[in-house]
Amino acid sequence: MRALRGGCAFLASGLFLSHGMYRLTKFTQWKFLRGCGIVGTIEAMLTWWFMQQFSKGVAVTLVVLAPLASVAIAHQAERYYDNEDDPRIVIDEYVGFLFTCLMIPKTLGALIVGALIFRVFDVWKPFGIAKIEEIPDGWGCIFDDVASGIIAGAIVALVGFVLKAFF
Numbered sequence: 001m002r003a004l005r006g007g008c009a010f011l012a013s014g015l016f017l018s019h020g021m022y023r024l025t026k027f028t029q030w031k032f033l034r035g036c037g038i039v040g041t042i043e044a045m046l047t048w049w050f051m052q053q054f055s056k057g058v059a060v061t062l063v064v065l066a067p068l069a070s071v072a073i074a075h076q077a078e079r080y081y082d083n084e085d086d087p088r089i090v091i092d093e094y095v096g097f098l099f100t101c102l103m104i105p106k107t108l109g110a111l112i113v114g115a116l117i118f119r120v121f122d123v124w125k126p127f128g129i130a131k132i133e134e135i136p137d138g139w140g141c142i143f144d145d146v147a148s149g150i151i152a153g154a155i156v157a158l159v160g161f162v163l164k165a166f167f
Contacts, residue, residue, distance in 0.1 A: 002080075004076060005076045005077070005079050005080035006080060008072075008073045008074075008075075008076035008077045008080060009076070009077040009080040009081060009088075009089075011073050011077075011091065012070075012073050012074050012076075012077035012088075012089045012090070012091040013036075013077065013088045013089060013090060013091075014036075014039045014040055014043050014090045014091070014094065017039050017043070017090075018036035018039045018040070018087075018088045018089075018090045019036075019088055021036040021038065021039050022036050022087055022088050026087070036087050036088055036090050037087075037090060037092075037093040037119060037122055037123075038093075038119065039090045039093075040090030040091060040092065040093030040094040040097070041093050041094070041097045041115050041118060041119060042115075043090070043094050044093070044094045044095075044096075044097035044098050044101065045097070045101075045111055045115060047094075047098065048097075048098060048101040048111070049111075051101075052106055059102070060102060063095075063098045063099060063101075063102055066095045066098060067095050067142050067143065067146055070091050070092070070094075070095045070138075070142050071137075071138040071139055071141075071142050072138065073091055073138075074089055074091055074092060074138035074141045074142055075137045075138030075141075076138075077089050077091070078138060078141065084136070084141070085133065085140070085141045089141065091142070092141050092142045092144070092145040093118075093122060093145055095142055095145060095146060095149075096118065096122065096142075096144075096145025096146050096147075096148050096149035097114075097115065097118050097145075097149055097152075098149065099146055099149030099150050099153060100114045100115075100117075100118045100149040100150075100152045100153035100156070101114065101153070102153060103150070103153030103154060103156065103157045104153055104156045104157055104160070105157075105160055110156055110160065113156055114152055114153060114156045117152040117155055117156060118148055118149055118152035118153075120152075121148035121151055121152050122144075122145055122148045125144060125148070127147075127151065129144050129147045129148055129151075130144070132144040132147055
């Protein structure tokens with residue numbers, strides 16, 4: 001069982017890439033800079049860039065199914081680290097930001113702005129997102145970021161629509 005949890009921790013931590021960021025930022029006083037979520041967000045950006053070669057239907061299917069597999073992985077990683085929603089677990093940011101990517105234009109600028117807005121919502125957790133985080137067994141760990149990703153994507157898409165309409 002320890003090997004299974006260790007494998008899940010490897011996947012959930014972005015192939016352990018989040019561990020270095022964890023060590024660098026765990027003592028900072030600013031919540032926005034603390035933690036490793038940027039690692040998962042960057043990994044999702046790279047994944048999305050490569051997923052653009054797939055049809056929209058395939059990309060949507062993969063993104064919509066990702067949270068289901070991620071819940072089990074996050075739950076086992078939480079048990080491995082003995083900490084619910086441990087900061088080294090970044091699979092939630094990875095999956096959440098993929099939802100943002102589904103909703104925004106396929107440009108580098110939109111991707112960067114979407115990532116910044118996603119990170120703000122991921123840290124701030126407005127609109128009841130903090131309540132979602134309280135759901136146990138990996139569900140809250142994943143779906144609070146899915147909610148943040150959907151809201152960030154909607155904002156970027158709306159701003160893009162408004163700017164396109166007026167300019």
